[in-house]
Amino acid sequence: EIxxxxxxxxxxxxxxxxxxxxxxxxxxxxxxxxxxQHRPGQAPRLLIHGASTRATGIPARFSGSGSGTEFTLTISxxxxxxxxxxxxxxxxxxxxxxxxxxxxxxxx
Amino acid sequence: xVQLVQSGAEVLKPxxxxxxxxxxxxxxxxxxxxxxxRQAPGQGLEWMGMINTSGGSTGYADKFQGRLTMSRETxxxxxxxxxSSMRFEDTAAYFCAKSLTSGWSNVFDSWGQxxxxxxxx
Numbered sequence: 001e002i003x004x005x006x007x008x009x010x011x012x013x014x015x016x017x018x019x020x021x022x023x024x025x026x027x028x029x030x031x032x033x034x035x036x037q038h039r040p041g042q043a044p045r046l047l048i049h050g051a052s053t054r055a056t057g058i059p060a061r062f063s064g065s066g067s068g069t070e071f072t073l074t075i076s077x078x079x080x081x082x083x084x085x086x087x088x089x090x091x092x093x094x095x096x097x098x099x100x101x102x103x104x105x106x107x108x
Numbered sequence: 109x110v111q112l113v114q115s116g117a118e119v120l121k122p123x124x125x126x127x128x129x130x131x132x133x134x135x136x137x138x139x140x141x142x143x144x145x146r147q148a149p150g151q152g153l154e155w156m157g158m159i160n161t162s163g164g165s166t167g168y169a170d171k172f173q174g175r176l177t178m179s180r181e182t183x184x185x186x187x188x189x190x191x192s193s194m195r196f197e198d199t200a201a202y203f204c205a206k207s208l209t210s211g212w213s214n215v216f217d218s219w220g221q222x223x224x225x226x227x228x229x
């Protein structure tokens with residue numbers, strides 16, 4: 001099983017500032033990684049797939065990068081609605097995808 | 109718009125079975141697989157398995173083989189997830205999710221709101 005490790009576990013950032021979230025895979029997953037946003041009590045939302053392709057309707061302030069084992073999600077200018085938990089997920093390993101433990105993005 | 113609406117919270121005793129439904133709307137139901145994930149308290153998301161909503165074939169994660177059954181009802185665009193022989197450690201929020209692309213895709217572009225299942229004696 002491919003283990004996805006996210007860091008940090010909690011990130012405190014002020015509105016308007018940039019947030020950088022990291023995700024590391026235990027072995028290469030090429031660019032087969034997705035990022036999701038999860039607000040408590042709501043359905044998770046797909047942000048990024050293919051490491052850097054924004055999903056439909058996702059604002060341009062969300063961007064993804066990386067390949068192989070190291071990946072980054074960047075939110076360029078934090079809005080109030082962006083404070084949530086973010087998960088990375090690899091889908092290179094067939095058939096079972098695996099998720100990271102999440103990074104909680106909180107208001108500083 | 110695409111919506112996945114799940115059934116309500118459940119409380120069960122150890123050894124019982126739970127059946128959670130996921131009703132889809134806003135897209136062609138039989139064109140996209142439906143997957144199930146769960147999230148135990150304080151834990152990350154865990155993929156459980158998937159169902160081909162067209163033909164009904166299924167694929168399950170190894171740890172759930174023998175306990176997990178997924179089915180679908182095309183007339184109502186509903187998918188069901190049944191987990192038997194429930195244990196305390198099965199306490200979790202259970203989510204259904206739709207594949208991003210037609211056919212088997214492990215990227216999930218729409219999710220249900222989650223169903224909290226609690227196993228308690």
